[in-house]
Amino acid sequence: MTVSNLLKRYMSIVSGRFKTNTLRAYNNAIRRINKSPFSQRCISDIRVSDAKKFFVDLHHQNLKYNTIDVMRCILSPAFQMAEEDDIIRKNPFRFKLSSVIPTDAASRKALTEKQKNFLLDKDIEYTRAIPIRNGANERGQWYHDEIIILLGTGMRVSELYGLILKDVDFKEHCIRVNKQLIRTADYLYKVETPKSESGIRTIPMSDSVYQAFRDVMEKRTPPDVERMIDGYTGFVFLTPRGLPRVAAYLQAHMSYLHKYIKKHYDPTFPSISPHVLRHTFCTDMQRSLDVKVLQYVMGHSSVDITLNTYTHMSYENVKKAFNEAMGIG
Template sequence: MTKAEFCGLTLKDIDLEKRTINVNHQLQYVGNKGKYIEKTKTEAGTRVLPMSDEVYAAFKRVVQNRKKPKVEEMIDGYTGFLFLDRRGKPMMPYQWEKRFQHTVEKYNKIYRVQLPKITPHVCRHTFCTNAAKRGISVETLKYLMGHTDISVTSNVYTHLKLEDAQR
């Protein structure tokens, strides 16, 4: 999912019983407009994602450990945002990007083997590539990624090499 879709997730979007994530909106921020919710970029972006065991465990922890803010901020009718900043406000996509950057920098100060620049968008590409390597069909990946055009999935997000084809 995109960082705007991720930041827009609310408690209502996570169904731990069915192990699904409902993606139908994204949280945006523009200086002169402020915070707002908009639909996913395309109709294909509106989707229900299944949770793997690892994703289920992670979201279960996030839901259980989410601190209830003093005041639940409402943005365009949406409340209960899953990811909050230190002040208890919904985390904006640019803040999520900064958190990633800070984590990589912190890691690189401690360990000799350095991590490259990692962003949420790089993780999106990595997910798609690794799923393709595991044999998930391009059609399924197109759905999971929320793409309208299968060529975007196969030509832009999937980075396979000759060695991958030889396996």
């Protein structure tokens, strides 16, 4: 059996359990693997050193660490299946990728309080400068409210855009997160459950988040016919044409906003994205919330993710916590 045949067999068994974006990433990874002579090798001939050399060669071809890691995420369980079926003696991909090639990912850092305030201020200025396009008035604070909400809740952007009107409870001051809205590469809308079971949760609203949602509802213009997607309708966030917004819109806005800030105000301003806003919220909240509470609010399946991936401790954080513990004003 070749590597290509093994991957095909593995995906025929497990593809149904993957969400749309994950499945797309895995299929892209398999296509990359199949372009390599490695894909035609017999799986019983592959040793650990062969597996490591395959990744090293990809690294020398200037593929990004994350791209190679997705390949590892599909190769390792596929070979594990072959081991369990007694087709091979040992899974040669059971090692950490970081032990073979260096990571090229920049350390994600949370925004400081000053940077958050600056971002919100310049977002207003930037959105007012956007010209009218295609006859639709796109001036105004089109994404300002979303940025406030993500900074104040830590939601994933797909969860934010998956909210329908009844998910926002103004009476109880809470948001009920139970789905996410995505758009496929074929521009088809899909509603899926959150990333894990832990993603189904209820998040309290702060005063700023409450007001941001009030502003969104006030500015929301219901279309003549509300779009129905997988049985859901009444999505909170709509485009000027009345279609539900998706992550790509906010990601593009923040990318342009970042360029605007760097060009006109601060060339050192850090990269911003919806995920950076989520990371910032988690980092801010870990100073005041119990870690298990924070895990719940973030929708993490493991507390290790909350502690090791999303929080970022700076000297300012340490100093503030130290002063509070010591009673220093």
